[in-house]
Amino acid sequence: MPRPGAPPALAAPEEDELYEFDYFYHEPGAVPGTLRIDADALPPTIVLIDYCETKASRSTIHEPEECIPYLDSASVSWVDVKGLGSEETLQRLGRVFSLHPLVLEDVVNVPQRPKVEEYQNQILLIARMVTLKPSGEGFCSEQVSLILGPHYLLTVQEEPEYDAFDPVRERIRTNKGTIRTHQVDYLAYALLDSIIDGFFPVLEVYGEQLEALEDEVVMNPSRKTLEKIYQMRRELLSLRRAIWPQRDAINSLIRDENPLISAEVRVYLRDCYDHAIQVLDMVETYRELASSLMDVYLSSVGNKMNEIMKLLTVISTIFIPLTFIAGVYGMNFNPDASPLNMPELNWYWGYPVCWTLMLTLASSLVGFFWRRGWFENFSASKND
Amino acid sequence: MPRPGAPPALAAPEEDELYEFDYFYHEPGAVPGTLRIDADALPPTIVLIDYCETKASRSTIHEPEECIPYLDSASVSWVDVKGLGSEETLQRLGRVFSLHPLVLEDVVNVPQRPKVEEYQNQILLIARMVTLKPSGEGFCSEQVSLILGPHYLLTVQEEPEYDAFDPVRERIRTNKGTIRTHQVDYLAYALLDSIIDGFFPVLEVYGEQLEALEDEVVMNPSRKTLEKIYQMRRELLSLRRAIWPQRDAINSLIRDENPLISAEVRVYLRDCYDHAIQVLDMVETYRELASSLMDVYLSSVGNKMNEIMKLLTVISTIFIPLTFIAGVYGMNFNPDASPLNMPELNWYWGYPVCWTLMLTLASSLVGFFWRRGWFENFSASKND
């Protein structure tokens, strides 16, 4: 539903026009709870995984209302919705799970800032999941919303193609680890842990890029290097914006003694919180390094200029006086008009003496630069 | 009323002289509660909207005292005052609504820093509303003061032309959403939400400008770019000053359990607070990016200089020695005076050998620069 009542002056921005750092916003003054469905979003697919210690089942749901019987059953029910392309389905889901209108709004109108909010009998957790782009350059991120109830977990994902949850599904299916012996709060932890741990491979790539940039900026700094450093700073800023509020959110999950989360799972969440802090720590370290690299780049540019100028100065300083001498003896004062007029031109040793003079001058200048170490530096940089 | 008792040395500043970042101040030592009416401010227009679940009415008020019957009625009464041009009307409004003199002062003497203050039976909220300029360059901002009482809401706006509240008025009139089923605290929330959401379209424009600047600063940095970056930093600073205290104000509304605001509306205010944080988050991100861009700009200037210097050095280094050689053979040492005087001039192959010498020297210098990669860089930058 497009925004009603928008003043014509402000054209509704196209989804793809959104700048990378923008959060979603609805039209000022719009009814709270208004959903905005992106035209090219895919229709939601709903998968229900229901398990207890002894068995686990997986089924695809077509009508949201099919979930109702599972909500109050003692077994753990995980309803996984992928894709935000149908307002009607999402509204029905909202009714099935008795979601507050503001919850539904936050789930559907992406991107939102990660956060935790407690409602009666439910906890809403907005998380951000990052994955490396297949090209290896940069990462893409999508919003995952978790709504935790007494016996069910509803997850809503922005993109249908990929998620980081397959290992968890596998653990449920094959009963690996202890996941099937725990309640739904452990499932929420397991998914959240997958999301947080998904930051590490992304950061690892940035670590490698930083190492490469460190070499490049000293060895062979070019305008490309500058763009790469800036790009890295932007992306690290973006990662920081994703992980920072998530750390806070997990912390408030641990601290607020909500009965939906057992003490045992709280211990696991503490581990998850540790990982979030490690991610943040790495992001901050990388940001600091990238910022130092900018300083080094600036100095390298200055150093390069120094070398260029040295070359120019050496060449000019050596040849300008020589050229002057040659110019002097190219003057046409008439030796016939006066014995004082350029008698050197008629001397027997005139020309050799002139060359001797010039070579002496040149070699003493070369020696001067040599002693000041200009050539050392110069040849040193030739090896780069 | 101009400020009495002002020492003549300090002329009262004209409204239009105020620097963009100045807050209002009254003459040191003035009686607290003194109002200052700007000469070219338009006289206030007062509109009363009164509604309950079943009906809604809208009327224009001419005398402030007409509001009195509505103040204690069970229905929700929204008195909307636009324009600050008449001290007498404002003073009468103050009496009708029993405003503390300091409240009236903050409402009338704009601009003030956004804040929340609790008085007996009233909450004063000073907010700042931003809107894009029609030209799309920069934004303009005005102060909106909300005074929330048990059954009424008084809003006072600086500028009469425009506000962001039309969608809310429409929702009241057409009974869209649930606004008419709520009390006056929900109305205050709805208006505040419109104000906060009004920051997003402004920020979106800055996001686009940042993207354009990112290209410009690498591709074609000029003095204009520098001015644009500085201008952006200034305006983002200005936005930050507007949103930061507003976030604090909303937070204290949520935290302080004032009986004028119901628990239900507090949930909505929490959503509004989230939006304020998102706005602040975007502003801070943009500020950081703009500041990095300044670094990139500085490096680009350095890079450009490097290229200019390289060109000069290449040309000088190649031609200066050649010119010297030409100068040498332009000397007038007399070959007749001695066989040692420039015998080259009379050699059969003299001139061709001289050219060969010069071309060899030039091409070896070109080769030297080529191997050091100066031409690559140079031609690369030609494509920009």
Next chain:
Amino acid sequence: MPRPGAPPALAAPEEDELYEFDYFYHEPGAVPGTLRIDADALPPTIVLIDYCETKASRSTIHEPEECIPYLDSASVSWVDVKGLGSEETLQRLGRVFSLHPLVLEDVVNVPQRPKVEEYQNQILLIARMVTLKPSGEGFCSEQVSLILGPHYLLTVQEEPEYDAFDPVRERIRTNKGTIRTHQVDYLAYALLDSIIDGFFPVLEVYGEQLEALEDEVVMNPSRKTLEKIYQMRRELLSLRRAIWPQRDAINSLIRDENPLISAEVRVYLRDCYDHAIQVLDMVETYRELASSLMDVYLSSVGNKMNEIMKLLTVISTIFIPLTFIAGVYGMNFNPDASPLNMPELNWYWGYPVCWTLMLTLASSLVGFFWRRGWFENFSASKND
């Protein structure tokens, strides 16, 4: 009293030698409460203003002991001391008002850092009052100490010439506003409010200077500009040091529920606190802008260099090859010695061909620079 026991190596600094950012200090190890009277300080003048709701009187006091009858009377007694030039009078004042030795020390040994301190039955408030210099360049500041007792207020000012309190005196005399209906705590608020509001006109001047500098730094940056920016940063730092602790002081006045300050006046102090925050907010904004301006200045210097280098490069690159060509045909190879020796010199079209060659070379170089846009930039900057 000069400092006893000072080692001779450290001559007692003359008052006028004090660096602008130094606080007062007495000789390490001196008896606490030691007063230091500056030799050229004027002797104190003492004015007593005594008022209640129905009447107000003003009298000049010659002996501090004359104040004693007023101290416990129900009316409000404001004892205003200007000038710190007599230790004896100040000591007697201290005895009359039962001041703690440390209070008297803080009052007399200026400058001190603004602060609030509570003693039994008294509150000491050290404030800093700024006023624009008549020349309009920079500001001067002096210390005002307020000692608030149950029915009296003692104020001590450093400089006798000027203070910001005349409007308050006028309000007491003419019974304007409600000041005469309040107790002595309201008087203290009124004076403090005058002091805080006195920062605004000073900041306004800095706002104007910043605006002027913004133009200057882009249009015509010179070494003067740099000095001005640095000077502004220094003075804003100085303002910040004055207002920051004052904000804290007012805050602790509001928070600590001292019985000397009534709840009603606390509401007014909250307003005063708001103003202090606004002042601080403006100072911080200006500091940030001044710091950005330094960046812009640095870039402008770099840009200017770029233009100078471009000019040099254009001229050199065009003329150096031409000069080389001219040099070649100035060589004296003997055409008679061999047909290979400079036959061009004897060609019919030799000279015109040479000019054609040179002009072609020059115009193609000009075209090269033209296409790279060097002339555009150059002529653009000519308009500045």
Next chain:
Amino acid sequence: MPRPGAPPALAAPEEDELYEFDYFYHEPGAVPGTLRIDADALPPTIVLIDYCETKASRSTIHEPEECIPYLDSASVSWVDVKGLGSEETLQRLGRVFSLHPLVLEDVVNVPQRPKVEEYQNQILLIARMVTLKPSGEGFCSEQVSLILGPHYLLTVQEEPEYDAFDPVRERIRTNKGTIRTHQVDYLAYALLDSIIDGFFPVLEVYGEQLEALEDEVVMNPSRKTLEKIYQMRRELLSLRRAIWPQRDAINSLIRDENPLISAEVRVYLRDCYDHAIQVLDMVETYRELASSLMDVYLSSVGNKMNEIMKLLTVISTIFIPLTFIAGVYGMNFNPDASPLNMPELNWYWGYPVCWTLMLTLASSLVGFFWRRGWFENFSASKND
């Protein structure tokens, strides 16, 4: 055990590929408690030291289960495990000491961020131990995990070769100091103290390097200097990341009144905390100095450029006009064609006058530069 279920796109990183600033992470979605054994890690060696006030014994353990009898004995038992090369041994150790799966994970999957975590009857302390590389360049760091129980201390170290605990072992063996009179909490303190004090020799080396760099950056700044400063900033950042969380960990040990740590040992831990703060203080100071050095380096580069440019300008400015004069009298205007054509060439004093002119010009230019102090600076810098 390699990570199961990893998508093929992300090859499991080799241990040696890990970037210096990366923390360990396991595959997103992996079962919590999964251990990852590095292929080239050495198998663990286990040493048990058991002592009480009267006697001390030391034995090498081959099967983890051999420790069981010691765990509940009243004597202090220190089980020291070095090397992480066998998952089976580590799992058995975990069972012997009843370690929570998350504890075992943190102990085995290195590197982790230092932290303290309290479990029932156990405290887990992850610490980072730094030692200078034998080469003296940089330091290496390894993780030491301490698990403190009622009567035992389990320590697990990453590297088998070296640790900082020999002096403590010696104190136990020779009953030096009071260590044998204390309980196991004192042993944990003693080890932690060794770890923290191990930072000091490392920092001392950086202090010396900073001093050397300070000289180098002013005297003879080169590209090498830049790399060294950047390297130092990186390593100090790395040290800071090691000590910062350790300080927090010790602080929470002191603050949380865990019964496993006696009040007496808490006093010793306070001393240890002081040392951690001193380490942090030194690291921050060095970081700040290194960052200032970068500024100084940048200025030095600018200064060097200034000197190069001065030399070029002096040479060019002196010789270019002279060369022009020589060029003028090298022109071939025909004196025979007109008396106006270069009569100077035939003057009797022509050539000497020309030299006089040139020498006068040159010496006045030299004088000009001399008066502006260019030569002073120049010769001053020659002494460097």
Next chain:
Amino acid sequence: MPRPGAPPALAAPEEDELYEFDYFYHEPGAVPGTLRIDADALPPTIVLIDYCETKASRSTIHEPEECIPYLDSASVSWVDVKGLGSEETLQRLGRVFSLHPLVLEDVVNVPQRPKVEEYQNQILLIARMVTLKPSGEGFCSEQVSLILGPHYLLTVQEEPEYDAFDPVRERIRTNKGTIRTHQVDYLAYALLDSIIDGFFPVLEVYGEQLEALEDEVVMNPSRKTLEKIYQMRRELLSLRRAIWPQRDAINSLIRDENPLISAEVRVYLRDCYDHAIQVLDMVETYRELASSLMDVYLSSVGNKMNEIMKLLTVISTIFIPLTFIAGVYGMNFNPDASPLNMPELNWYWGYPVCWTLMLTLASSLVGFFWRRGWFENFSASKND
């Protein structure tokens, strides 16, 4: 006693090798409480000052045990130890005053970070005392440890030559001020106050140096200036490290209601705390100014370069075209071979026209630079 058990790889650093910013550390793993006596430290001299309201005595102590009778007497006993050169004496002192081993360690193993620690019946205060070097360049600092007991104060100073306590001793001897009417806590305050006030003269010198640097950096920036700014930043950093923890220490003395310190002295300590804040405030201000000065220096270097480049460009731009013209008419095309070959050479007005051309060109270029204001700037900077 040298450190036992130190690995041979790490030679124990000589005292004089310690970098200025290093704290003391003992060998990792050493027994807590190990004392390290510097070989060239002077043996301690012990002076006992004992006083009550009516009398005061001063005696030199040779055996620490002589102090014992004074410890529990009602009079105030101040035991002042100067010099750390004898471990035996210090150990005996420790036994006499029942010092915890960690206290003795902190007192003897200097330098330590300033701090306050409370033990049973004792308060340990580690302070740092700064004094200007007699040369006036920089300051030296030494550690003063104060151990406050119920009726005694033990002070231990690093250096025997100088302390700031003479005025206090004088006040005790001559019964000046109220010091003899107070208990031992007041004595501790008086000494601490002397230490804090000792920072002011040092800071005053830095204030003067900053003022001098401000002039130098704009008027005549040289490499020396840069070194001075860096040196100042280092020393201010060092001062900040001394005063910052001392402020915290005093604050915790005031806040923690230790019975050893009476409420009355707490008021005096509050004053001392104020002074510490003022010192810190000044240090931070100076640091900020020094950091701004670095920016100004960088700009000045850039400005200087601009001027040098302008000179070069003016000279080159004027003379290069002239030299080209001269070169043209120095060509040897044979006028006899063709009428087109340099007919100018034979024109009657050839030479004068050539000069006219050159002078016109030169003067129009001079005019061009003049209009762009290059000469103004140039001559302006000549006055510096």
